[in-house]
Amino acid sequence: MIINELENHIEHLDNKLQARFNEEDNQGLMESKLDLDIWLNRENTRLSHLAKKRWLKDGDNNSKFFHAYLNAKNQKWINVMNLADGTSLSTPFDIHQAAVDFFKNISGQNNTRSLPNLDDLISPVISDADNFNLCISPSLEDIKIALFSIPIDSSPGPDGFGSSFFRACWDLVHGDQV
Structure with missing residues (x-):
């Protein structure tokens, strides 16, 4: 394949230049790199055209990943939720509200507690005048x-x-x- 030959030629010229520099090898290296770039662009275009041709022929039937993604996405939806008290929720709003209420209860947001005053244990480090100047x-x-x-x-x-x-x-x- 032309690309492999060009890559080998570039490596050969690069090794020659590292051993001993001469203008002719340097010019050949630049020309070979340019040729390689042209051939790589052609190969990318060819592969792109093959992929488009296959997609036009097979369409979405060819996209196993696409269908696997859709199936996994559809399985993530919660359509029904059963609560501990036996209640069954089926609307998205009810399911959402039940989840919010559950986590509020766990985090204690619904519980009100009076916390002890710990101001006596903390000595002020900044004076009121310094605090005023900072604000x-x-x-x-x-x-x-x-x-x-x-x-x-x-x-x-x-x-x-x-x-x-x-x-x-x-x-x-x-x-x-x-």
Whole structure:
């Protein structure tokens, strides 16, 4: 097959070039790689046409995977649910509601308990004044100082813009709300 011959020729030329470089072998290597690429594209096109031809002939009857997937998907549906008290549920809404209620009961969301007050056991680490300072919004000057402390060549944010963009456009973007 032509593709195997080209691959062997490329490997041979590559080994020759690693042992001793010359322009003629390098040119031959480039031409062989180009020829291989052309032949691989032709082979892919040929195989694609064969697959389309087979599908046109056999249609969905040929797709065992497709039918296996549909059968497995249809078997995953819960059509009837029997509860512990003997009640039988058959509508999707009733089944859904019964499942939600069951898991709420397990997680204890329906149970109300009074928990003991453990505030005496925890000593405050942050004073009320520090807590107030942490909760206030930063000023425009604080934001500018933080922005200008980021290196210009740092990675861009999720929006694709780096700190250099925001520095250069500070006069335009400083008033924008997040």
